[in-house]
Amino acid sequence: LSRIACExxxxxxxxxxxxxxxxxxxxxxxxxxxxNRSGIAQGMVVxxxxxxxxxxxxxxxDVFLLFDPSLSRRxxxxxxLGLARDIAREFGENLKxxxxxxxxxxxxxxxxxxxxxxxFAVETAAAIKSAVDRTPFHTKYICTHIKExxxxxxxLKQFMKGGGIYGSDHVTEGFxxxxxxxxxxxxxxxxxxxxxxxxxxPGLIIDLIGHRAKDFEEPLVVVDPVDPRRxxxxxLSLTKMSEFIELANGYLEQPSIDFFFxxxxxxxxxxxxxxxxxxxxxxxxxxxxxxxxxxxxxxVPQLRKSLDAxxxxxxxxxFIIHRADCCMGEDSSMxxxxxxxxxxxxxxxxxxxxxxxxxHAQKFTSKYVDNCHAGPYIMNGRYYxxxxxxYRRAEQLLGSAILLETSLGKHxxxxxxxxxxxxxxxxxxxxxxxxxxxxFFNKRSPxxxxxxxRAEEIE
Amino acid sequence: LSRIACExxxxxxxxxxxxxxxxxxxxxxxxxxxxNRSGIAQGMVVxxxxxxxxxxxxxxxDVFLLFDPSLSRRxxxxxxLGLARDIAREFGENLKxxxxxxxxxxxxxxxxxxxxxxxFAVETAAAIKSAVDRTPFHTKYICTHIKExxxxxxxLKQFMKGGGIYGSDHVTEGFxxxxxxxxxxxxxxxxxxxxxxxxxxPGLIIDLIGHRAKDFEEPLVVVDPVDPRRxxxxxLSLTKMSEFIELANGYLEQPSIDFFFxxxxxxxxxxxxxxxxxxxxxxxxxxxxxxxxxxxxxxVPQLRKSLDAxxxxxxxxxFIIHRADCCMGEDSSMxxxxxxxxxxxxxxxxxxxxxxxxxHAQKFTSKYVDNCHAGPYIMNGRYYxxxxxxYRRAEQLLGSAILLETSLGKHxxxxxxxxxxxxxxxxxxxxxxxxxxxxFFNKRSPxxxxxxxRAEEIE
Numbered sequence: 001l002s003r004i005a006c007e008x009x010x011x012x013x014x015x016x017x018x019x020x021x022x023x024x025x026x027x028x029x030x031x032x033x034x035x036n037r038s039g040i041a042q043g044m045v046v047x048x049x050x051x052x053x054x055x056x057x058x059x060x061x062d063v064f065l066l067f068d069p070s071l072s073r074r075x076x077x078x079x080x081l082g083l084a085r086d087i088a089r090e091f092g093e094n095l096k097x098x099x100x101x102x103x104x105x106x107x108x109x110x111x112x113x114x115x116x117x118x119x120f121a122v123e124t125a126a127a128i129k130s131a132v133d134r135t136p137f138h139t140k141y142i143c144t145h146i147k148e149x150x151x152x153x154x155x156l157k158q159f160m161k162g163g164g165i166y167g168s169d170h171v172t173e174g175f176x177x178x179x180x181x182x183x184x185x186x187x188x189x190x191x192x193x194x195x196x197x198x199x200x201x202p203g204l205i206i207d208l209i210g211h212r213a214k215d216f217e218e219p220l221v222v223v224d225p226v227d228p229r230r231x232x233x234x235x236l237s238l239t240k241m242s243e244f245i246e247l248a249n250g251y252l253e254q255p256s257i258d259f260f261f262x263x264x265x266x267x268x269x270x271x272x273x274x275x276x277x278x279x280x281x282x283x284x285x286x287x288x289x290x291x292x293x294x295x296x297x298x299x300v301p302q303l304r305k306s307l308d309a310x311x312x313x314x315x316x317x318x319f320i321i322h323r324a325d326c327c328m329g330e331d332s333s334m335x336x337x338x339x340x341x342x343x344x345x346x347x348x349x350x351x352x353x354x355x356x357x358x359x360h361a362q363k364f365t366s367k368y369v370d371n372c373h374a375g376p377y378i379m380n381g382r383y384y385x386x387x388x389x390x391y392r393r394a395e396q397l398l399g400s401a402i403l404l405e406t407s408l409g410k411h412x413x414x415x416x417x418x419x420x421x422x423x424x425x426x427x428x429x430x431x432x433x434x435x436x437x438x439x440f441f442n443k444r445s446p447x448x449x450x451x452x453x454r455a456e457e458i459e
Numbered sequence: 460l461s462r463i464a465c466e467x468x469x470x471x472x473x474x475x476x477x478x479x480x481x482x483x484x485x486x487x488x489x490x491x492x493x494x495n496r497s498g499i500a501q502g503m504v505v506x507x508x509x510x511x512x513x514x515x516x517x518x519x520x521d522v523f524l525l526f527d528p529s530l531s532r533r534x535x536x537x538x539x540l541g542l543a544r545d546i547a548r549e550f551g552e553n554l555k556x557x558x559x560x561x562x563x564x565x566x567x568x569x570x571x572x573x574x575x576x577x578x579f580a581v582e583t584a585a586a587i588k589s590a591v592d593r594t595p596f597h598t599k600y601i602c603t604h605i606k607e608x609x610x611x612x613x614x615l616k617q618f619m620k621g622g623g624i625y626g627s628d629h630v631t632e633g634f635x636x637x638x639x640x641x642x643x644x645x646x647x648x649x650x651x652x653x654x655x656x657x658x659x660x661p662g663l664i665i666d667l668i669g670h671r672a673k674d675f676e677e678p679l680v681v682v683d684p685v686d687p688r689r690x691x692x693x694x695l696s697l698t699k700m701s702e703f704i705e706l707a708n709g710y711l712e713q714p715s716i717d718f719f720f721x722x723x724x725x726x727x728x729x730x731x732x733x734x735x736x737x738x739x740x741x742x743x744x745x746x747x748x749x750x751x752x753x754x755x756x757x758x759v760p761q762l763r764k765s766l767d768a769x770x771x772x773x774x775x776x777x778f779i780i781h782r783a784d785c786c787m788g789e790d791s792s793m794x795x796x797x798x799x800x801x802x803x804x805x806x807x808x809x810x811x812x813x814x815x816x817x818x819h820a821q822k823f824t825s826k827y828v829d830n831c832h833a834g835p836y837i838m839n840g841r842y843y844x845x846x847x848x849x850y851r852r853a854e855q856l857l858g859s860a861i862l863l864e865t866s867l868g869k870h871x872x873x874x875x876x877x878x879x880x881x882x883x884x885x886x887x888x889x890x891x892x893x894x895x896x897x898x899f900f901n902k903r904s905p906x907x908x909x910x911x912x913r914a915e916e917i918e
Contacts, residue, residue: 201815202840219840242814242837249817280832281805281851320777322804340807345781345799346740355701356660358708366914373739374901376910378701381661381678392740442833451835455825 003255007155007190010260014055014158015151024049024061027091027109031063031116034087041083042066042121046139048177051146053153061114064136066121069129077103080118088116101130125226137226142181152190155260156180159190162260163247165240171300171328173237175244182208182222182232197248202238243447250450253457258449268438274426276441282322283342285398286428287335288421291328292411299328302409306416307335309406310398318344319394327436333412334433336440337394344392347373352383398422462714466614466649469719473514473617474610483508483520486550486568490522490575493546500542501525501580505598507636510605512612520573523595525580528588536562539577547575560589584685596685601640611649614719615639618649621719622706624699630759630787632696634703641667641681641691656707661697702906709909717908727897733885735900741781742801744857745887746794747880750787751870758787761868766794768865769857777803778853786895792871793892795899796853803851806832811842857881 001009016024028045035043047062048054065083067076081097084105088095092109104117120129125137146153160166160175168176175183186206187193202219205212212221213228219238224230251259268276277284287310292299303326311321320340327334352368353360355378365376368385375385391397399422408416423430428437460468475483487504494502506521507513524542526535540562547554547566551573555565563576579588584596605612619625619634627635634642645665646652661678664671671680672687678697683689710718727735736743746769751758762785770780779799786793811827812819814837824835827844834844850856858881867875882889887896 198817238839239837242840246814246837279805280845281803283804318779318799320779322806322808340777340804341800341802343800343802344740345742346738347781348799349781355705358657362913362917365910366917369907369910369914376906378698378705378906380697381701386739447835447837448828451824451828454821455828458821458825 001255001257003191003252006255006257009257010155010158011151013261014154016054016056016058020056023110024054024112027112027114028061028063031061031087031091031109031114034090035063035065035083038083038086040067040079041118044136044139046135050139051142051153051181052150053142053146053157053177053181055154055157059111059113061109061112062135063114063116064132065116065118066136067118069120069122069127071120073129076118076120081105084116084118088114100132102132104132134224134226138178138224141225142178142185145185146181149184149189152184152193153181155190156184156193158260159247159251160244162258162262163243165243165247168235170235170297172240173235174240175236176232179222179232179236182206182225186222194248194252197245198252200241200245202241246447246450250447250453253450254453256449262449265435265439266442267434268442270429273429273437273441277425280338280441283339283394284425284428285337285339285394286423286430286433287337287398288332288423288430289335289412289415290418291331291333292415294411296328299333299409299411300326302412303328303333303335306406306408306412309408310335310403311337313403313406314339314394314397317391317397318348318389319397323440325436325440327433329432329436331432333415334428334430334436336428336436337398338440339394342394344389346389346392347386348389350385350387352376352385354382356381395422395424460714460716462650462711465714465716468716469614469617470610472720473613475513475515475517479515482569483513483571486571486573487520487522490520490546490550490568490573493549494522494524494542497542497545499526499538500577503595503598505594509598510601510612510640511609512601512605512616512636512640514613514616518570518572520568520571521594522573522575523591524575524577525595526577528579528581528586530579532588535577535579540564543575543577547573559591561591563591587686593683593685597637597683600684601637601644604644605640608643608648611643611652612640614649615643615652617719618706618710619703621717621721622702624702624706627694628756629694630755631699632694633699634695635691638681638691638695641665641684645681653707653711656704657711659700659704661700705906705909709906709912712909713912715908721908724894724898725901726893727901729888732888732896732900736884739797739900742798742853743884743887744796744798744853745882745889745892746796746857747791747882747889748871748874749877750790750792751874753870755787758792758868758870759785761871762787762792762794765865765867765871768867769794769862770796772862772865773798773853773856776850776856777807777848778856782899784895784899786892788891788895790891792874793887793889793895795887795895796857797899798853801853803848805848805851806845807848809844809846811835811844813841815840854881854883 028049032043035041044064044066046064047060049061065080067080081103088105088107092107092114094108096106097103098106104115107114117132119132122128122133125134128134157166157177157180160180165174167174183193184190186208187196205221207223208225211228212223216231218231218234219241220233220236222232224232247259307324307326311324314321322338322340324337352364355361364383368376373386376383404413404416487508491502494500503523503525505523506519507517508520524539526539543564547564551566551568553567556562557565563574566573566575576591578591581587581592584593587593616625616636616639619639624633626633642652643649645667646655664680666682667684670687671682675690677690677693678700679692679695681691683691706718766783766785770783773780781797781799783796811823814820820842823842827835832845835842863872863875
């Protein structure tokens with residue numbers, strides 16, 4: 001398939017149908033009418049619907065309620081939420097109060113997932129009182145510039161989704177929709193962007209209107225056209241940036257619809273899993289907890305933090321981590337540890353004080369002289385002894401209450417205070433986590449197709 | 460036993476007997492006579508005999524042949540060795556040519572071990588042409604200053620011997636005889652030195668005549684009174700310095716003849732060794748080679764270098780060294796490795812190039828895409844794959860020719876090119892190395908007595 005034919009096919013799949021278009025805008029129109037009729041706020045559609053950069057099947061509609069900036073924050077929250085709640089009740093069902101920097105209302109209207117978000121109608125982006133006030137300016141900026149490029153944005157978003165790098169949340173650490181739009185604007189289209197990305201390096205700065213007013217540390221810097229002190233790509237990880245570069249290379253080398261709609265990831269069977277674990281010759285442990293009742297954007301970073309803390313503890317006790325990862329499930333969450341060796345020596349070397357502090361010296365040598373495998377002896381001005389290792393197997397450590405003393409995330413710690421389960425080897429095969437285990441052990445990114453392609457070409 | 464009674468007893472054991480004294484000086488006198496009669500050189504007794512700081516039973520006599528400094532180096536070596544050889548033939552037997560910075564003659568005269576060393580009779584220590592020319596100045600300095608302190612020097616030397624820290628060779632890295640003499644001179648006696656040593660810290664500088672002309676890095680600096688740019692303690696390790704401090708503390712806390720004449724180290728029995736190894740839960744390997752036919756001062760540093768190199772190799776392959784040590788025996792030498800874990804996972808993570816170098820990227824991903832346990836995947840801008848670990852057991856690595864590619868000492872490498880033996884666990888129990896194994900596994904320094912004493916006092 002040629003690149004053009006491929007992209008045309010994709011666009012035919014992802015451009016919103018006219019019925020969708022009419023439906024979403026009729027709902028939007030009614031909501032805006034209701035806001036405006038209130039007389040206390042102005043309604044505005046924002047997000048990809050407003051920018052005409054939404055993809056077929058997307059069900060998200062964002063309507064902002066713009067209030068007079070002379071209101072107090074407190075008044076905004078009260079009056080704003082009140083109005084949003086009234087409108088939500090009038091048009092939809094299953095109303096929920098949610099929080100970003102400020103509270104807002106989420107409601108189902110037909111098959112649409114609608115956010116009603118109160119904010120201040122500030123004069124300029126420089127005058128914003130909270131991050132949410134910035135959104136209308138993003139919408140205005142994109143709407144006035146995107147013009148003919150909406151197809152390119154649609155392609156890019158789908159390309160990002162297909163590659164698993166779309167979304168700026170803490171779980172994905174990938175590309176936000178607004179970032180995609182700015183990249184298309186800057187490079188002038190989907191293909192020029194991919195061409196350029198082949199030569200991207202960490203430290204790249206893109207500043208569409210040349211007004212950067214700050215230094216940034218992140219691997220990719222895209223200065224927000226409405227805020228010279230903000231990096232739109234601040235939550236993009238180097239890994240996801242690298243994967244985009246790899247995907248861009250792969251796609252330009254050999255275009256395929258697979259980049260946009262990848263084949264479903266293979267899921268391991270139990271027997272394969274058992275064989276794989278055996279072949280790897282590692283020790284597998286899963287630590288399972290009840291998932292705290294909060295959104296992934298809060299829990300996943302906490303799981304990662306806990307994973308790091310427990311890996312650190314394991315390593316301080318002599319266990320070598322091969323790999324580790326975590327997965328937040330609906331009911332329970334799993335921290336998975338793959339350990340290179342699971343049986344350590346009985347003795348370990350314990351470093352004592354320097355010989356130059358006589359008080360510590362006397363305490364240390366007297367404590368251990370009759371109570372150790374070897375020593376005390378002196379090396380380079382310090383005492384050492386060899387003592388019994390407290391944990392010879394990772395299992396013992398993972399089951400110990402000492403875990404609660406590491407720096408776990410707040411809600412993860414709370415969940416662990418109610419206990420946790422340690423599974424080993426084949427017992428880690430738990431229904432809810434089969435896709436996670438499949439990708440962990442089969443660790444083969446969407447990029448694998450590209451690597452195969454290249455290897456074949458070289459042959 | 461009081462300190463004074465204890466030291467008196469020791470002195471009665473170590474002061475040379477008058478017969479010894481007369482015998483050694485009569486030999487010395489005849490040798491000097493022979494040198495002087497030659498008309499081309501001046502004879503001089505140096506070393507501890509000249510300084511009256513030799514210990515009963517010492518059989519070393521050093522006679523220097525001082526030549527005119529206007530001679531060329533070559534002439535010195537020819538004429539010097541010629542004269543030394545003639546004299547050695549006349550008085551002794553079993554003549555050997557040896558090398559320090561220059562060649563000299565070693566010969567047995569009766570029960571004495573005599574070195575005949577040609578050197579230049581330079582005017583001042585500043586004018587020396589080689590290190591050996593400095594020795595007569597050391598002798599003159601000590602002879603004119605040591606006066607009444609010879610007993611203190613004798614005590615100190617025996618104290619150092621008893622503590623296993625006497626000797627500045629590469630094996631011991633301890634205190635040289637000349638260093639002992641200077642310390643006694645500086646502190647005014649054996650007891651004041653021990654008192655002072657309790658407060659020693661690394662970085663201490665002792666400069667008897669205040670003429671230091673250089674900065675030194677070593678833990679103890681004792682500026683040579685005859686050379687302001689030389690540290691007499693340069694080969695003293697921090698470990699041996701620390702052990703001296705500990706011994707000084709222990710002796711002053713509770714004096715005992717044991718410090719000067721320690722009880723013989725306990726030697727392990729085979730059954731104890733087997734139990735010990737089992738209790739430690741480590742993996743023990745010994746690598747044995749034929750000992751190259753050279754002196755310990757050359758071979759031991761090479762064994763240590765080889766030990767470090769092989770430990771590095773083991774660690775790069777994932778094995779964790781608990782402890783390692785080496786021993787030069789008469790026939791064979793042993794490198795002993797105690798490893799905390801001996802069975803590693805089958806897979807290991809292999810880091811690839813950055814994704815930003817496209818040529819390397821293509822090569823790497825094509826090489827591994829169908830030839831790895833997992834990956835290739837990207838992390839922080841680099842490719843990684845998981846491949847089969849080449850050595851899962853230390854035994855395999857220790858038996859591999861890859862060892863010859865590490866930076867072994869020259870003669871050790873030569874010996875290893877003729878092959879080596881790898882022993883494991885109980886098989887490491889080889890007659891020649893039982894004392895070495897005993898001290899390795901029972902790792903209990905001469906300091907242990909002190910630690911026990913203190914622990915009892917605290918109770």
